[in-house]
Amino acid sequence: DTGVSQDPRHKITKRGQNVTFRCDPISEHNRLYWYRQTLGQGPEFLTYFQNEAQLEKSRLLSDRFSAERPKGSFSTLEIQRTEQGDSAMYLCASSLESPPRGNTGELFFGEGSRLTVL
């Protein structure tokens, strides 16, 4: 299966600890998104990359959140000093974007990484 994969699928941590999630997109996809979803709500935009460049980060995101995509392939999302309010499903999605007007390609989502902060 060459879909989007996320690891770990579930993480339980204590408040104040750091956690890191990994996303492996579909191999030929150049754009990668991170979203956060709480129960019954829509995905909330966090950040996205075009290849290794981080194009935008949500203003709602605190400095405790950081994401990287060092070689334009896999990406990591780190949350430092976790708080109970960080408990959510963290979704990764990838798409193929081609200039000049954008491929308008649809997003392909992974199964998500569920974070529980105790």
Added chain:
Amino acid sequence: AQSVAQPEDQVNVAEGNPLTVKCTYSVSGNPYLFWYVQYPNRGLQFLLKYITGDNLVKGSYGFEAEFNKSQTSFHLKKPSALVSDSALYFCAVRASYSSASKIIFGSGTRLSIRP
């Protein structure tokens, strides 16, 4: 700034009846519009998209959506609902004027189809 509104938290339909899930959007310039579906404990799956051209677009599982520029809407429809259509549905929008444009999702509508 772009935004999406899904005014109904839940839509209940009897099997075999037509269904509509509403979506309105706000974006600078022309939009790219999408519908996604999420089944319990599953990731989001793409259903259909509007980019340009015919205002009525057809997608997976017999769903279609109608783009209405004057009403800034992109309602999801299906002529005859199935119990298996029960799921969470999300509308999403992106501005078309720039390739550096993120995709924003609505809050979702839970579709419940009763036998």
